[in-house]
Amino acid sequence: MSRIEQLFDKSKQASKKVLNVYCTAGYPELNSTLDVMEALESNGADLIELGMPYSDPLADGEVIQQSGAVALDNGMTISVLFDQLKDFRQKISVPVVLMGYMNPVLQYGFENFCKKAAEVGIDGLILPDLPPMEFEQEYSLILKKYTLDFIFLVTPETAPDRIEQLDRLSSGFLYAVSSSSTTGHDKDFSEVEKYLSRLQGYQLQNPVLVGFGIKDKASFDRTTKYTDGAIIGSAYIKALGGQKGKTAITTATQSFLDTVL
Amino acid sequence: MQQKIQIDKNGYYGQFGGAYIPEMLYPNVAQLQKEYLSIMEDPSFKKEFDFLLKDYVGRPSPLYLAERLSAQIGTEIYLKREDLNHTGAHKINNAIGQVLLAQRLGKKRIIAETGAGQHGVATATVCALKGLECIVYMGEVDIERQAPNVARMKMLGAKVIPAKSGSKTLKDATNEAIRDWINNPTDTHYVIGSVVGPHPYPDMVARFQSIISEEIRWQLKEKTGHELPTHVIACVGGGSNAAGTFYHFLNESTVELIAVEAAGLGIHSGHSAATTTLGTPGVLHGSKSIVMQTPDGQVVEPHSISAGLDYPGIGPLHAHLFASGRGRFLSATDDQALKAAFNLTRLEGIIPALESAHALSGLEQVDFPKGSRVVICLSGRGDKDMDTYMKHMADFE
Numbered sequence A: 001m002s003r004i005e006q007l008f009d010k011s012k013q014a015s016k017k018v019l020n021v022y023c024t025a026g027y028p029e030l031n032s033t034l035d036v037m038e039a040l041e042s043n044g045a046d047l048i049e050l051g052m053p054y055s056d057p058l059a060d061g062e063v064i065q066q067s068g069a070v071a072l073d074n075g076m077t078i079s080v081l082f083d084q085l086k087d088f089r090q091k092i093s094v095p096v097v098l099m100g101y102m103n104p105v106l107q108y109g110f111e112n113f114c115k116k117a118a119e120v121g122i123d124g125l126i127l128p129d130l131p132p133m134e135f136e137q138e139y140s141l142i143l144k145k146y147t148l149d150f151i152f153l154v155t156p157e158t159a160p161d162r163i164e165q166l167d168r169l170s171s172g173f174l175y176a177v178s179s180s181s182t183t184g185h186d187k188d189f190s191e192v193e194k195y196l197s198r199l200q201g202y203q204l205q206n207p208v209l210v211g212f213g214i215k216d217k218a219s220f221d222r223t224t225k226y227t228d229g230a231i232i233g234s235a236y237i238k239a240l241g242g243q244k245g246k247t248a249i250t251t252a253t254q255s256f257l258d259t260v261l
Numbered sequence B: 001m002q003q004k005i006q007i008d009k010n011g012y013y014g015q016f017g018g019a020y021i022p023e024m025l026y027p028n029v030a031q032l033q034k035e036y037l038s039i040m041e042d043p044s045f046k047k048e049f050d051f052l053l054k055d056y057v058g059r060p061s062p063l064y065l066a067e068r069l070s071a072q073i074g075t076e077i078y079l080k081r082e083d084l085n086h087t088g089a090h091k092i093n094n095a096i097g098q099v100l101l102a103q104r105l106g107k108k109r110i111i112a113e114t115g116a117g118q119h120g121v122a123t124a125t126v127c128a129l130k131g132l133e134c135i136v137y138m139g140e141v142d143i144e145r146q147a148p149n150v151a152r153m154k155m156l157g158a159k160v161i162p163a164k165s166g167s168k169t170l171k172d173a174t175n176e177a178i179r180d181w182i183n184n185p186t187d188t189h190y191v192i193g194s195v196v197g198p199h200p201y202p203d204m205v206a207r208f209q210s211i212i213s214e215e216i217r218w219q220l221k222e223k224t225g226h227e228l229p230t231h232v233i234a235c236v237g238g239g240s241n242a243a244g245t246f247y248h249f250l251n252e253s254t255v256e257l258i259a260v261e262a263a264g265l266g267i268h269s270g271h272s273a274a275t276t277t278l279g280t281p282g283v284l285h286g287s288k289s290i291v292m293q294t295p296d297g298q299v300v301e302p303h304s305i306s307a308g309l310d311y312p313g314i315g316p317l318h319a320h321l322f323a324s325g326r327g328r329f330l331s332a333t334d335d336q337a338l339k340a341a342f343n344l345t346r347l348e349g350i351i352p353a354l355e356s357a358h359a360l361s362g363l364e365q366v367d368f369p370k371g372s373r374v375v376i377c378l379s380g381r382g383d384k385d386m387d388t389y390m391k392h393m394a395d396f397e
């Protein structure tokens, strides 16, 4: 059983909602990646979505864009990241999925990337600009070979047959984008609730995590009534602000997660 | 035998193209994929499009035998005068097509990106004509260097929003426009200004611009008795004027297709936009193409004196023409383009856009066999570039 499956099994038994927190590799400082991840795990994150910074992050709002720009300035690259992650499983046990965009992964070499990710102990991938057709034709077998989960996004505008297709192609979990938007936008949560309760009506094979615009306990509780958990991104990046050093990062992470859990 | 150059059902030219977009864009892009051809072929659409191209834009644009330029180069050179179109460039052909299409899709709000401002002006113009809300994203750097076009867009009633991320030029304006579309999924159509973006944009924009080569064929026949030129030359930013100029010659193997990219301060100066020379296969703005990027896959910030060519990618059609050898790719530096612009101005009394000046500079780089019939796309006029030209005036006295 994969780390992600175990997590959802366990939380279902405990009737607990999964908290997935997004952080940007190499932010706030080049070498803070592991400090941030450790702080997240020890303060209650069940799953970590580790963002690989990219020069042109189309799906991201200003906060995450900014953190990516800082990380790139700091010198973060995929090779540097894999170096940082070499022994991370000695410290961190929650599942970790890498989130990024196709271009840097293609440039690294898709298979090479998957091989490295699996080697260091990464559990899955989110590449929002990899479409299902190309996924099936060129990439799904590579992901299987390295037993990496691949997570697709669905939105309130995604048609029923496509939701079923994206669920079938996904493993680990399905990422429900709360409303059609870039990351970090404020939401009309009554609309979000309608959409999420509609999603509940599908016979999905994967657990569902809702993301985009979840920022505090209220929005977490409200949306996870209909899902297996939620993903917090921009709000945490904002809370990390320009913190420097392990202690400051840990404190900021702790006080942020205290307001969510 | 050469392979036929055409797009396949999944939106690929050879290995380039596709629709690499986040799911949030899927419904809009899928709707376009499903409907663009049937809308474009609908008689009422055609009628309105043709009417506007004729009476509003002023088409057909002349095919002009530039006699003094021909004498200088030593071969027959025809200029396809897209600079004489209403709003001053080829961009209006596509803007009209897409806005008419957007209306038929029931969209009320139009967004666009712009580099030189020509596409922004063209889109703002058609929106004014049709009474539609228009928002144009433009890099902060470009807002400064193409001030006359910013003023025109504002007078036309468009809202110009500065793109402040990255290099603050065309690439970043495109990112911002795509993000706007993600955040406004139902009422908005994104009028992309070149043959870039996810399928079906590259094909759709090429079709709207294909009027350029459609006219060249019959105009050349009328003037020379030959329908086919020996060479067609166009500048390439994203590649829409080149796509329009090449379109009806793509599968005519005797016609040499020549694309001229912007080499900025020199191809290997670190300040260039010569994508085919410097780029590698990658994904940018929703399609797989050739992209200027670091070994780590970060898109690099290009440089060109011409805002319309200051882009680190090219459309997938052009990537395919390059990779298959069907197209010949040249480049012109900032200085070479300036020289070509002053040369044309003094020989023919035509001030070209800086973008088009790159195409003109290509003339000096090709050995034309005797009896060549060369057609150059003069994609736009130079009014918007007068500040830049004035700065360099002394060099050409």
Ligand SMILES: Cc1ncc(COP(=O)(O)O)c(C=O)c1O
Residues within 6 Å of the ligand: B089, B090, B091, B115, B116, B117, B118, B119, B193, B194, B195, B235, B236, B237, B238, B239, B240, B241, B242, B307, B308, B309, B353, B355, B356, B379, B380, B381
């Ligand atoms: C006059 C003119 N020519 C050429 C271009 C480059 O675009 P494309 O390569 O799509 O024709 C522009 C873009 O702004 C332009 O204004």
